[in-house]
Amino acid sequence: MNIAHLADILAVFHFIRPLWLLMLAPIAVLLWLVRRAAAKGIDLPDVIAPHLAAALTVGSQEHQRLRPIDGVALLLALLVLAAAGPTWSRIANPLVADTAPLVVVLKVSKSMTATDIPPSRLERAKHKVLDILEDRAGAKTALVAYSGTSHQVVPPTEDPDVTKPFLEGLEPRVMPNEGEAAREALAMATAILADQAAPGATLFLLDRITDADLPAFKTHVAEGGAPVLFWLANRDPGAADKLKQITGTTVVELTVDRTDVATVHRQIKSAYEAALAQDERQQWRDEGWIFALPAAVLLLFWFRRGWTMQWAVVLVAVGFAFSGVEARAEGWKDWFFTPDQLGQRAFDNKDYQTAADLFEDPLWKATALYRAGKYEEAAELYAWQESTDAAMGEGLSLIKSRSYRPAIAAFKKAVERDPDNKSAQHNLELARYILDYIETTREQSDTGEESGIGADDVVYDNEAGRGTDSQQPPQSTSETVPETAEQWMRTVDTSTGDFLRSRFALEAARGQK
Numbered sequence: 001m002n003i004a005h006l007a008d009i010l011a012v013f014h015f016i017r018p019l020w021l022l023m024l025a026p027i028a029v030l031l032w033l034v035r036r037a038a039a040k041g042i043d044l045p046d047v048i049a050p051h052l053a054a055a056l057t058v059g060s061q062e063h064q065r066l067r068p069i070d071g072v073a074l075l076l077a078l079l080v081l082a083a084a085g086p087t088w089s090r091i092a093n094p095l096v097a098d099t100a101p102l103v104v105v106l107k108v109s110k111s112m113t114a115t116d117i118p119p120s121r122l123e124r125a126k127h128k129v130l131d132i133l134e135d136r137a138g139a140k141t142a143l144v145a146y147s148g149t150s151h152q153v154v155p156p157t158e159d160p161d162v163t164k165p166f167l168e169g170l171e172p173r174v175m176p177n178e179g180e181a182a183r184e185a186l187a188m189a190t191a192i193l194a195d196q197a198a199p200g201a202t203l204f205l206l207d208r209i210t211d212a213d214l215p216a217f218k219t220h221v222a223e224g225g226a227p228v229l230f231w232l233a234n235r236d237p238g239a240a241d242k243l244k245q246i247t248g249t250t251v252v253e254l255t256v257d258r259t260d261v262a263t264v265h266r267q268i269k270s271a272y273e274a275a276l277a278q279d280e281r282q283q284w285r286d287e288g289w290i291f292a293l294p295a296a297v298l299l300l301f302w303f304r305r306g307w308t309m310q311w312a313v314v315l316v317a318v319g320f321a322f323s324g325v326e327a328r329a330e331g332w333k334d335w336f337f338t339p340d341q342l343g344q345r346a347f348d349n350k351d352y353q354t355a356a357d358l359f360e361d362p363l364w365k366a367t368a369l370y371r372a373g374k375y376e377e378a379a380e381l382y383a384w385q386e387s388t389d390a391a392m393g394e395g396l397s398l399i400k401s402r403s404y405r406p407a408i409a410a411f412k413k414a415v416e417r418d419p420d421n422k423s424a425q426h427n428l429e430l431a432r433y434i435l436d437y438i439e440t441t442r443e444q445s446d447t448g449e450e451s452g453i454g455a456d457d458v459v460y461d462n463e464a465g466r467g468t469d470s471q472q473p474p475q476s477t478s479e480t481v482p483e484t485a486e487q488w489m490r491t492v493d494t495s496t497g498d499f500l501r502s503r504f505a506l507e508a509a510r511g512q513k
Contacts, residue, residue, distance in 0.1 A: 016085030016284055023080045031073040071298055078295040082288035089285050100268055101140040101156055101200035103189040104129055108170050109147040109178060111207055112233065117254060121233040124254055125205040126167055128231065131261045132203075133160035140200075142192050145170050148179025149508045150188050153500065156196065169496030176501075176508035182209055183216035186228070193226045197423050201227040201271045203264065207234040209243055221248040227271035229264060289341065340364065347371075366393055375401040383410075388418040395427055404435040 015021065106129065112122035133141060140156040143163050153170065154163045172178070182204070189202040209217075209230075217228065230243045230251045243251045250267050252260050343358035347368055356368035362385055369378035375397045382394035395410035411428035414421060 010088075013086070013088045016087055016286060018084060020080055020084035024077060027073055027076045027080070031069055034069040035067060075295055075298040078291045078298070082291040082295065085284075085286045085288050086290065087284040087287050089287075100271065101142075101193060101196040101198055102132075102136065102268060103142045103144060103156075103192050103200065103202045104132065105144045105146065105150075105182075105185045105189055105202060105204045105206075106167075106170060107147065107180070107182070107204070107206040108145045108172055108175050109180065110172050113172060114207070116235050117233055121207050122171075125231070125233045126170070128254060128261065129167055129205065130160075130164065131258060132264065133163055135261065135265060136160075140196065142189075143167060144185055144188055144192075145175070145504075146181050146185035147172065147175040148177030148181055149175070149504070149511065150181055150185040151500075151504045151507055152188060152192065156192065165496050166500065169500050171497060174497055174501040174504060176505045180208075180210050180213065182206065182213040186216055186220060190220070190225060195422055199226065199271075201229060201268050203229045203231060203268070205231045205233060207232070208236075208239045211242075214242070214245060217246045217249070221246060227267075229267050229271075231260070231264060286341070343368065363387070363390060363393070366390070366397075370397050370400075379403075379406075379410075386417075388414050388421055388424065391417060392421075392424055392427070395431065399427075399431060399434075404431055404438070407431045408435065 106125060108122065112125070113120050115121075117124045129143075137160050138158050140158055141160075141163065142152065142156040143154040143166065145151050145153050153166050157163060185204070186202065193200045193202065220228065228246075228249045230249060232240055232243065232251055232253045234240075240251055240253065243249070252263050252267070254260055339358050339360050343355045343360075343364060346352075346355035346358060347364070350371075352368045352372035356365055356372055356374070359365035359368055362381060366378045366381035366385075369375075369381065370393060379394050379397035379401065382390045382397060384390075391410050391414035395407045395414065398404070398407035398410055408428065408431045411424055411431055414424035415428055418424065
């Protein structure tokens with residue numbers, strides 16, 4: 001953990017249940033009273049000679065620095081701090097990836113073909129992008145290329161295999177205009193991130209930035225835009241100095257090993273956590289276990305002799321009795337973690353079935369069932385909840401179980417609950433498109449419109465079936481359905497470089513009109 005990340009944590013650190021901290025006052029009073037009583041020592045009769053009195057009080061606790069009450073007070077204080085719920089991060093939306101979406105912006109110009117970084121600046125930058133994609137598998141990453149114009153190469157996708165062939169095809173020859181339009185690329189990356197459900201960041205891989213582009217980046221930072229990181233492919237110190245003029249951004253230089261990759265990952269994670277902390281829609285994550293664990297260690301000393309520890313056992317037992325937490329005996333972890341905390345640990349470890357069994361929170365329980373492939377059970381549990389996220393989860397679960405018409409109804413419900421939710425609107429349109437495609441294809445298949453059936457052949461018209469719930473997609477069709485931009489990218493079967501060159505030229509021509 002670096003200093004900057006620690007500063008971010010301290011900036012948002014607080015207690016979820018701060019009233020528990022009032023209990024620290026009586027604990028401090030108790031500590032003072034017991035130590036004061038112990039400090040008085042043993043009162044011997046005045047008739048005893050001083051030298052004999054000194055001999056009789058050898059081993060007195062008067063000068064002991066640590067007493068049993070000290071351990072008890074520390075134990076009680078740790079339990080109070082744990083009950084107060086310390087936190088510095090929020091729980092991410094379970095329906096979106098717990099990793100920040102990222103837009104990788106790669107400069108593809110003639111200056112990037114310089115060989116001061118072997119084999120060239122551009123090729124080394126591509127290798128670094130591949131490292132990022134490999135480490136971020138399962139997290140949404142988009143790719144943008146720019147020189148004189150900027151172009152979205154790949155939309156946000158969780159599959160690195162979609163991006164790799166297009167990344168390899170990026171060369172200066174595919175770009176329609178030579179130049180440096182970094183500000184246009186920044187605007188495009190900002191628009192891409194605006195459509196994502198989770199806060200993200202933009203990563204520029206470039207060798208320099210022009211004076212004309214600096215104001216756009218400074219304005220972006222001043223207006224609180226998504227974090228921007230620069231990955232510099234240039235050995236010239238002047239290039240780094242110019243980038244560092246943009247306050248609030250991070251500049252990372254390419255290295256021969258993976259230390260720069262690790263640095264970029266830390267910066268992206270830090271930016272994601274900082275943005276998530278500002279999202280008032282998400283709950284704070286209770287980190288009380290940090291104080292509960294050392295308290296558990298102190299409990300091990302209860303076997304030691306001393307009346308203070310004996311009555312401390314009673315106090316702690318009473319505290320647990322009135323804590324309102326149901327006792328569980330499934331292992332030592334259950335003594336210190338709530339079922340939802342145990343479920344979260346299993347969820348983070350991708351043990352979704354165990355997480356579903358442990359979660360008590362209905363939204364997280366349904367999400368764990370969805371991740372475990374129990375789509376019908378997840379949809380049923382989502383349906384009982386009244387939040388927009390629950391309606392979204394219900395629709396996604398029904399889509400996975402191929403119940404498209406109920407899925408449309410669920411997405412409609414999500415839009416009604418939150419009309420500004422772009423993801424709900426997109427999923428509603430997509431579900432309608434899938435249903436329409438399936439029913440149209442089924443009708444054409446049954447009536448022989450595309451199969452060359454003759455006029456005298458017997459066919460069965462399925463027009464009456466339109467409008468009923470369609471739960472199975474066609475088993476064999478002559479074309480694939482480009483349900484999303486990501487799936488459309490998979491259908492490209494021509495030379496990647498030639499395809500990108502034609503597409504970029506068309507986009508540039510449209511932009512000039």
